[in-house]
Amino acid sequence: MTEREVFDWLKEVRHPGQDDKDIVSLGLVDEVAAEGNKIVVTLSFPRRPDALKNYIVGAVRAAIYRNAPGGTDIEIKTVERKAAPKEPELTLDAVKEVGHIVGVASGKGGVGKSTVAVNLAIALARLGYRVGLADADVYGPSVPIMTGTEDYTPDMIKEGGRDMMVPAEKFGVKWMSIGYFSPPGQALIWRGPMACSALKQMILQVSWGPLDFLLVDMPPGTGDIHISLVSDIPMEGAVIVTTPQQVALADVEKGVNMFRNPNVNRKIFGVVENMAWFTPEAHPEEKYYLFGKDGGSKMARALDIPLLGQIPLVQSIREAGDNGSPLALGTRADAMAFLDLASKLVEEVNKE
Numbered sequence: 001m002t003e004r005e006v007f008d009w010l011k012e013v014r015h016p017g018q019d020d021k022d023i024v025s026l027g028l029v030d031e032v033a034a035e036g037n038k039i040v041v042t043l044s045f046p047r048r049p050d051a052l053k054n055y056i057v058g059a060v061r062a063a064i065y066r067n068a069p070g071g072t073d074i075e076i077k078t079v080e081r082k083a084a085p086k087e088p089e090l091t092l093d094a095v096k097e098v099g100h101i102v103g104v105a106s107g108k109g110g111v112g113k114s115t116v117a118v119n120l121a122i123a124l125a126r127l128g129y130r131v132g133l134a135d136a137d138v139y140g141p142s143v144p145i146m147t148g149t150e151d152y153t154p155d156m157i158k159e160g161g162r163d164m165m166v167p168a169e170k171f172g173v174k175w176m177s178i179g180y181f182s183p184p185g186q187a188l189i190w191r192g193p194m195a196c197s198a199l200k201q202m203i204l205q206v207s208w209g210p211l212d213f214l215l216v217d218m219p220p221g222t223g224d225i226h227i228s229l230v231s232d233i234p235m236e237g238a239v240i241v242t243t244p245q246q247v248a249l250a251d252v253e254k255g256v257n258m259f260r261n262p263n264v265n266r267k268i269f270g271v272v273e274n275m276a277w278f279t280p281e282a283h284p285e286e287k288y289y290l291f292g293k294d295g296g297s298k299m300a301r302a303l304d305i306p307l308l309g310q311i312p313l314v315q316s317i318r319e320a321g322d323n324g325s326p327l328a329l330g331t332r333a334d335a336m337a338f339l340d341l342a343s344k345l346v347e348e349v350n351k352e
């Protein structure tokens with residue numbers, strides 16, 4: 001008899017007062033302990049009296065009785081529901097030794113924001129800077145796979161009396177991702193305030209130590225979450241990633257306006273035009289402008305922001321991302337593009 005089995009039996013018990021949902025999904029089962037021939041189930045009920053409490057207790061006893069081997073000793077305890085665990089109080093202590101916090105943003109998903117963020121982090125580290133990357137894209141954390149750290153489970157350590165998460169370290173960069181907390185392949189569904197506090201934790205509840213740069217892979221879009229995130233984090237400014245397409249460029253304008261909004265008021269260090277052209281592996285000298293030519297540079301001029309760099313669309317960038325060994329580690333021309341991008345960013349950040 002395992003605790004998991006007991007949980008499965010308990011799913012047979014439905015709460016007639018709550019749309020007949022099973023008591024496990026309703027969160028009424030606080031704890032299950034199965035040892036030898038004894039099962040102890042602790043049910044938690046809300047403080048407000050539940051008229052069906054006795055019925056549920058009886059139904060739980062019956063469900064276990066039906067499923068467990070004869071002679072099993074069954075004990076059902078009830079407790080008052082504990083108040084929801086208090087959100088850890090987040091302070092700026094975690095980033096007090098961080099030189100520059102830079103957001104990597106995009107108006108929409110799929111433009112290569114994470115690819116750019118991961119490679120930029122590695123490129124900065126290759127230039128000799130101390131770098132961390134917080135994957136705050138709660139809707140699609142891709143940093144674990146891109147860096148081959150998907151098996152990493154963060155330890156917690158006490159720092160200044162608080163529990164802090166220890167980031168992964170690989171390729172000379174410290175990585176923290178919400179993906180380290182969810183089973184692989186399982187989509188995370190976070191909404192509104194939950195998403196917001198989860199992603200702030202990815203930045204403020206991490207033992208970063210001293211860093212020159214902390215990059216933040218932001219969720220795509222320009223909604224309330226972004227405004228709240230940016231206002232609560234001492235983010236100096238952002239890099240905006242786009243593709244040359246007209247639609248992507250319209251989104252960039254929204255992103256730029258968000259950072260320039262008086263309530264947010266952060267710098268835009270520049271735009272990165274990703275997938276600027278396609279270069280076939282076999283013909284590295286050829287350039288095909290699939291999404292239009294120089295859209296990024298035109299837009300950068302129109303919005304009065306620097307074009308930090310152009311990254312070609314090459315098969316090896318995607319492969320490297322899938323394999324967990326980002327291209328910026330190598331010496332090919334496209335790796336060099338990320339190193340150029342990194343030095344251009346450093347230049348912009350140091351400009352006053």
Ligand SMILES: Nc1ncnc2c1ncn2[C@@H]1O[C@H](COP(=O)(O)OP(=O)(O)O)[C@@H](O)[C@H]1O
Binds near residue numbers: 109315322
């Ligand atoms: N320059 C590029 N060349 C080839 N593939 C790329 C390039 N940039 C991104 N990709 C691929 O496109 C997909 C989306 O990129 P990703 O960085 O996850 O985008 P986002 O974070 O904006 O959603 C990934 O499969 C990635 O490997």
Ligand SMILES: [Mg+2]
Binds near residue numbers: 114137
């Ligand atoms: Mg991404």
